[in-house]
Amino acid sequence: MTNTSNWAVPAGIPDKLIIDGTWVAPDGGDSAETCDPATGQAFARVPLGNVNDVDRAVESSKRALRGDWRRSAPVERARVLARTAALIRRDAELLARVETLDSGKPIREARGDVETAAGYFEYYAGIADKLQGDTIPLGPDFMSFTLHEPVGVTAHIIPWNFPLVTTARGAAPALAAGNTCVIKPALITSLTALMLAGLLEEAGLPKGVYNVITGRGSEVGDHLTSHPDIAHVTFTGSVATGISVMKSAADTIASTTMELGGKSPVVVLGDADIEAAVEGTMKAIFMNAGQVCSSGSRLVVDRSVHAQMVERLVEKASALELGHGLDDADLGPLVSDAQLKSVSGYVEDARARGCSIATGGRAQAPEGIQGLENGFFMQPTIIDDLKPDDRLVQEEIFGPVLAVQIVDGAQEAMEAANNTPFGLCGGIYTKDVTKALRFAREMEAGQIFINQYFAGGIPTPFGGVKNSGFGREKGLAALSSYYQVKCITARI
Numbered sequence: 001m002t003n004t005s006n007w008a009v010p011a012g013i014p015d016k017l018i019i020d021g022t023w024v025a026p027d028g029g030d031s032a033e034t035c036d037p038a039t040g041q042a043f044a045r046v047p048l049g050n051v052n053d054v055d056r057a058v059e060s061s062k063r064a065l066r067g068d069w070r071r072s073a074p075v076e077r078a079r080v081l082a083r084t085a086a087l088i089r090r091d092a093e094l095l096a097r098v099e100t101l102d103s104g105k106p107i108r109e110a111r112g113d114v115e116t117a118a119g120y121f122e123y124y125a126g127i128a129d130k131l132q133g134d135t136i137p138l139g140p141d142f143m144s145f146t147l148h149e150p151v152g153v154t155a156h157i158i159p160w161n162f163p164l165v166t167t168a169r170g171a172a173p174a175l176a177a178g179n180t181c182v183i184k185p186a187l188i189t190s191l192t193a194l195m196l197a198g199l200l201e202e203a204g205l206p207k208g209v210y211n212v213i214t215g216r217g218s219e220v221g222d223h224l225t226s227h228p229d230i231a232h233v234t235f236t237g238s239v240a241t242g243i244s245v246m247k248s249a250a251d252t253i254a255s256t257t258m259e260l261g262g263k264s265p266v267v268v269l270g271d272a273d274i275e276a277a278v279e280g281t282m283k284a285i286f287m288n289a290g291q292v293c294s295s296g297s298r299l300v301v302d303r304s305v306h307a308q309m310v311e312r313l314v315e316k317a318s319a320l321e322l323g324h325g326l327d328d329a330d331l332g333p334l335v336s337d338a339q340l341k342s343v344s345g346y347v348e349d350a351r352a353r354g355c356s357i358a359t360g361g362r363a364q365a366p367e368g369i370q371g372l373e374n375g376f377f378m379q380p381t382i383i384d385d386l387k388p389d390d391r392l393v394q395e396e397i398f399g400p401v402l403a404v405q406i407v408d409g410a411q412e413a414m415e416a417a418n419n420t421p422f423g424l425c426g427g428i429y430t431k432d433v434t435k436a437l438r439f440a441r442e443m444e445a446g447q448i449f450i451n452q453y454f455a456g457g458i459p460t461p462f463g464g465v466k467n468s469g470f471g472r473e474k475g476l477a478a479l480s481s482y483y484q485v486k487c488i489t490a491r492i
Helices: 051-065 074-090 092-103 107-125 163-176 191-202 217-225 239-251 274-290 303-318 337-352 409-418 433-442 476-481
Strands: 017-019 022-024 031-036 041-047 142-150 153-157 180-184 210-212 232-236 255-259 265-268 298-302 356-359 381-384 401-407 425-429 447-450 483-491
Touching (some): 031 092, 041 092, 051 210, 051 217, 074 107, 092 163, 092 191, 107 163, 153 163, 163 180, 163 232, 180 217, 217 239, 239 255, 265 409, 274 303, 298 303, 298 409, 303 381, 337 381, 337 401, 401 409, 409 433, 425 433, 433 447
Parallel strands (some): 153 180, 232 255, 265 298, 298 401, 381 401, 425 447
Antiparallel strands (some): 017 022, 031 041, 142 483, 356 381
């Protein structure tokens, strides 16, 4: 029997905003419950900031930009980021437990997220004192050179599926380049972005350089992205919200980085290593219960191996056990009741249209585990033999639902892979290197994986094309969003 004491809430969860290095109550004094998705029960309260709090945070970041942070040597910024990485690792278990309680993901995945967050600060610490400009040869009578200068106050709109990782992914390069940050986490998963503030302060980050305003997107997020003193907005979320953010940022001539989701294919050709393809597809669709922008949510499989692939996937998916993330279940819950209704609605619609549901397809609490009856659980689901224009193929479901498309040959696989409005990732399994590289060249996506999925890590650029957005995060490519190039030319 499950020991529910393992689900205990750690002490010291923050319940205030962080503005100018100080923990403060929100201007309106309001707060909202945040719940454990596995139980459906509230376990903490999150402060509800308002437009006044946003204004205070942005003003604080403006002052900090002109203060010690701007004047500090790049190597000092590097040391602060490196110390932050060490502190994240020191508090790794606490951060992971809070992340699991807040988002529902299995604790092993949350631990991996915490290590990745530490890795971002470590990686960008290594580049902070190496952001150097160029000299431009104009002949003997001139000297011309460039400087890399911070863009200014940056806004970071954080999604609910990877709260700490996405915060670190944007904040670390922004800070390395000398900017200041105002963080707006998703209301339902705000806690680790707030906890990170305490670690940054302990690492020596000056007051006001990292502010966190929690609250509703319609109030806090909208005001932040339209604020005239914000120089750059980094956004991760839906296409519809991204369009709104871009319109707001355009009014103040703020630059943007947009990561807007995907409908990424896992292509399996007839000569593929089937067991490797099965393992890769399982990871691609069921990690974090399918709530991953870059998840491989479409299986584009050659007819010659279709039956074998689906049989093995059904066998493995139907064996996954649902449960509480802190018990490190195979598959945790979806993040909220609203998300569960959205995902299950897609599947119920498919059932009503006569689609072939190979396994799963129901919202269902884990059997025999007391306390999870009201959790937001969805069975791992595979829906077979879908047409190219089916909404399960074309729309992002954001849950543990794999859409299967059958194709004949590599060319038809490529056409199917590109036939959605999205272009975030793509994966291919084949023993033919030429076919793999041709796929990588012709696939309309920002990241391509060959004979694997979710490969690369922190140093590899991440971002999409088409409706998946633009701009790049991770790696050295991310830094270009956070500095501006100034050219100085002198006659000598």
